Amino acid sequence: MTAIDSRSTIISNQWVNDEYKHMIIQVDEKAANVKPGQFFNLLCPQTQADKPFFRRPMSTYFANSQTGQVEFLYKVTGSGTRTLAELKTNDKLPVLGPLGKGFNLKDHYKHILVVGRGVGLATLAPLAEAAAEKNILVTALLSARNSDSLMSQARFLNVNANVIEVIDTDNSSRVENVEAIILAEHQKRPIDAMFTCGSTRLTKLLQKIAINHNIDGEVALEQHMACGIGMCYCCVKPFNIEGESQPRSKRVCIDGPVFDIKEFMA
Amino acid sequence: MSDLSVDINGLILNNPIMPASGTFDKELSDIIDFNQLGAIVTKTFTADKRAGNPVPRACELPNAMLNAIGIPSKGLNNYIEQTVPYYQQYTSPLITSISANTATDFGLLAAKLDMVDGITAIEANISCPNIEAHGKAFAMEADSTAKVVKELRKATTLPLWVKLTPNTGDIISVAKAAQEYGADAVIVGNTVLGMAIDINTRRPKLGNIMGGLSGPAIKPIMIRMVYQCYKNINIPIIGCGGITTVDDVIEYFLAGSSAVQVGTANFIEPSTMSNIIDGLQAYCQQNNITRLRDLTGAIIDEKFAAIDALPY
Numbered sequence: 297m298t299a300i301d302s303r304s305t306i307i308s309n310q311w312v313n314d315e316y317k318h319m320i321i322q323v324d325e326k327a328a329n330v331k332p333g334q335f336f337n338l339l340c341p342q343t344q345a346d347k348p349f350f351r352r353p354m355s356t357y358f359a360n361s362q363t364g365q366v367e368f369l370y371k372v373t374g375s376g377t378r379t380l381a382e383l384k385t386n387d388k389l390p391v392l393g394p395l396g397k398g399f400n401l402k403d404h405y406k407h408i409l410v411v412g413r414g415v416g417l418a419t420l421a422p423l424a425e426a427a428a429e430k431n432i433l434v435t436a437l438l439s440a441r442n443s444d445s446l447m448s449q450a451r452f453l454n455v456n457a458n459v460i461e462v463i464d465t466d467n468s469s470r471v472e473n474v475e476a477i478i479l480a481e482h483q484k485r486p487i488d489a490m491f492t493c494g495s496t497r498l499t500k501l502l503q504k505i506a507i508n509h510n511i512d513g514e515v516a517l518e519q520h521m522a523c524g525i526g527m528c529y530c531c532v533k534p535f536n537i538e539g540e541s542q543p544r545s546k547r548v549c550i551d552g553p554v555f556d557i558k559e560f561m562a
Numbered sequence: 563m564s565d566l567s568v569d570i571n572g573l574i575l576n577n578p579i580m581p582a583s584g585t586f587d588k589e590l591s592d593i594i595d596f597n598q599l600g601a602i603v604t605k606t607f608t609a610d611k612r613a614g615n616p617v618p619r620a621c622e623l624p625n626a627m628l629n630a631i632g633i634p635s636k637g638l639n640n641y642i643e644q645t646v647p648y649y650q651q652y653t654s655p656l657i658t659s660i661s662a663n664t665a666t667d668f669g670l671l672a673a674k675l676d677m678v679d680g681i682t683a684i685e686a687n688i689s690c691p692n693i694e695a696h697g698k699a700f701a702m703e704a705d706s707t708a709k710v711v712k713e714l715r716k717a718t719t720l721p722l723w724v725k726l727t728p729n730t731g732d733i734i735s736v737a738k739a740a741q742e743y744g745a746d747a748v749i750v751g752n753t754v755l756g757m758a759i760d761i762n763t764r765r766p767k768l769g770n771i772m773g774g775l776s777g778p779a780i781k782p783i784m785i786r787m788v789y790q791c792y793k794n795i796n797i798p799i800i801g802c803g804g805i806t807t808v809d810d811v812i813e814y815f816l817a818g819s820s821a822v823q824v825g826t827a828n829f830i831e832p833s834t835m836s837n838i839i840d841g842l843q844a845y846c847q848q849n850n851i852t853r854l855r856d857l858t859g860a861i862i863d864e865k866f867a868a869i870d871a872l873p874y
Contacts, residue, residue: 299592301833339830349622349777351830392593392832522620522627523829527587529631530620545613545634550589 299395299525300327306387307365309380312447316415317381318357319368321389328366330359331398332422333516333554336366337524339390343382346375351392353521353549355419355493359394366391369418369447395524396553399423399514405432405488409478410457411502413439413469416494419516421451423491428455435481437462439469439498471501478505487511496562503557513557519548526550535559564846565853566839568600568821570798571746573683573721575600575655575821578811578854579839582802582825583659583685583725584631588648590828594836596652600821604645606659606687607635609671616769621758626780627826628758630773633661633690638674646680655682657723663693665700669713676718683721686714689729689752701727701752704739715744723800725749726791728783737791747798749823750788754780777826778804785817792818792859806834808841815857 304321312318337351358367372381383389401408401423408427412420417438424434434457440446442465452459460477462469478501481487489512490502499515506513519531526547534543536559543561546552566577580601587605596602614634621628636644641658649656658681662668672684688700688710700706707724714722724745730736733750740748753774758767766772781804788801801819805811806827814822827834846854 299589299832301593347624349625349627349830350620390831520618520620522622522629523585523832525587525592525832526589527585528620528629528829529584529614529634530617530629532614532617532619532634 299392300324302327302391304366304389304391306383306385306389308385309383312369313444315371316447317370317372319370319380319383321366321368321391323364323366323391325361325364327391327393328359328364329361330356330366330394330422332356332426333398333419334394334396335524335553336368336391336393337395337521338376338380339392340376340379341383341389343379346379348376348379350376350522351524352376352380353395353518353524355516355553356394356422357418358422369415371415392524396549397551399426399491399516399554401427401430401432402489402512403430405430407433407435407485407487409435409437409481409487409490411437411439411474411478411490411492411498413494413498414445416492416516417448419493420491421448424452424455424457428457433485434458435460435487437474437477439463439474439495441465471497474498475501475505478502482509482511489513490557491515492557499557499560500562503560506557514554515557515560516554517548517552519553521549524549534561536561564843564851565855566842566846568855570723570800570820571721573655573746577839577842578815578819578821579835579842580657580821580823581828581835582823583687585825585828590832593832596654598836598839599654601655601657601682602649602652603657603659603685603823604641604649606633606661607637607641608633608661609638609667609674611635611637618767618769620773621767623758623775624779626775626777627829628756628768628773628775629753630768630770632770638671642678646678650680656680657683657685659685659687659725661687661690663691665692665694665706665710665713668710669717672714672720673717676720681720683723683746684714684718685723685725685749686710687725687752689725689727699727699729701725701736702730704732704735707736708739708743711740711743711745721746723747723749725752727752728780728787728803729755733787734790734794737795741795741797745797747800747820748791748795749800749802750791751784751803754783776803778806780804781810781813785813788814788819789817789861789863805838806831808838808845811838811842812845812857815854816859816861818859818861820855820858
């Protein structure tokens with residue numbers, strides 16, 4: 297990992313719907329050399345109303361190392377994202393990144409499944425694109441509360457992913473239904489690896505399928521962080537490591553945020 | 563060029579800037595040049611492995627951080643085999659921060675470090691709970707400070723820095739005890755015990771319920787304690803608490819510090835220490851300060867004239 301401390305410039309920061317904003321920043325080309333699943337730690341400005349103190353970790357929605365542009369999709373929920381939401385074109389935003397370990401697309405994969413919910417979809421969209429570049433077929437199972445909350449479909453469709461949408465309002469997002477869909481897809485065309493982000497329930501489901509069917513799997517996790525580079529030890533989680541009798545702590549920022557799904561502990 | 567070097571009881575540092583233990587690790591080498599630092603202070607470790615506290619381990623407050631990390635430790639052997647060799651590639655002196663549950667254990671740990679090549683000094687983090695005193699931190703009282711520093715002094719010939727806590731009612735007596743029993747320097751101070759509650763969930767914001775407050779919000783408390791210690795002891799004081807700028811460093815010097823530790827700011831702005839070192843040189847040149855160490859205790863602290871009038 298090489299973390300780069302940059303003072304980025306806001307290119308645009310637009311609402312996508314009532315809750316989410318899409319921000320494009322300009323960093324140098326080196327900092328924009330991002331692997332899907334990696335994140336930046338953003339120094340949110342302080343305003344009259346909100347005084348965020350820590351940086352906010354945010355996974356990249358898109359990054360182009362040629363142009364130096366990096367994009368984020370974020371839900372405006374707390375003091376940090378509220379002040380981010382106020383940033384205008386040409387404002388400066390200190391960012392640290394890219395940070396952490398991203399997803400691993402192994403060369404022998406022919407068909408992968410990505411399963412995302414909510415803002416987790418933003419983390420998985422670049423992975424689908426990276427897979428397409430390697431001629432890996434992508435099945436994208438997108439989950440949300442309702443159809444209005446589904447985002448990023450275009451990103452998956454653009455890479456010819458097999459897109460399956462499930463939502464809470466018609467009960468199609470129930471874990472049992474999602475399981476049946478995944479197993480049917482696996483029956484049709486074997487899945488070599490599964491990747492997920494954004495839901496503990498879906499992660500546990502994928503973990504079960506990964507173990508029962510001996511399929512590779514990775515999950516991108518979230519955790520409150522302070523430094524984002526491994527110094528503060530705030531973002532630890534326990535993991536089950538193969539061959540070890542006791543769980544072991546890992547730092548989500550530097551040991552992850554992407555982990556082997558078999559290690560995941562709810 | 564101004565002289566930024568400082569003298570910590572015979573140990574000369576190129577400049578007064580070093581990290582506070584627990585806020586620094588090798589990952590920062592991506593961002594700053596470790597050879598620039600006056601000293602390197604590693605994360606506090608204990609003799610044995612320990613897990614640390616449950617999450618959430620930290621929460622943010624206005625201009626401050628509340629944390630209860632709980633000193634997760636990979637143990638002494640890991641420190642000697644992995645950490646010390648890593649830092650030998652750098653020229654900055656390595657200060658080893660240690661913690662233990664009893665005065666005897668502190669001594670045993672320090673003795674094992676005494677002959678390790680590559681360690682310049684020991685920082686004893688005596689703000690940790692003293693198991694023999696029902697979990698009260700050693701540095702909360704002069705007696706327990708005396709006891710632990712005595713054991714440490716017997717155990718090591720290395721320079722001994724003792725990190726005090728603001729969670730005492732009598733910092734002067736504690737600092738005097740550290741001096742009397744052989745500390746080469748004291749660090750003033752550590753985090754301030756605090757607590758925060760989420761009013762929606764009605765639960766504490768930290769997994770350990772209480773934790774240590776750090777960051778700019780606590781700086782006035784630490785400046786006061788550095789000032790009080792400077793007036794009452796003769797060993798060097800290393801100031802610590804809420805430093806983010808060159809101005810903060812100068813303030814700590816005027817209060818009586820001979821060097822400073824930068825902590826929470828490293829999490830928020832990882833180039834803080836590097837920026838301060840560059841800025842200190844500029845500050846000294848602009849203010850015709852040839853030797854930074856001359857600022858230690860240089861506060862003009864005559865009381866202002868009394869009001870010569872009746873009340874109101």
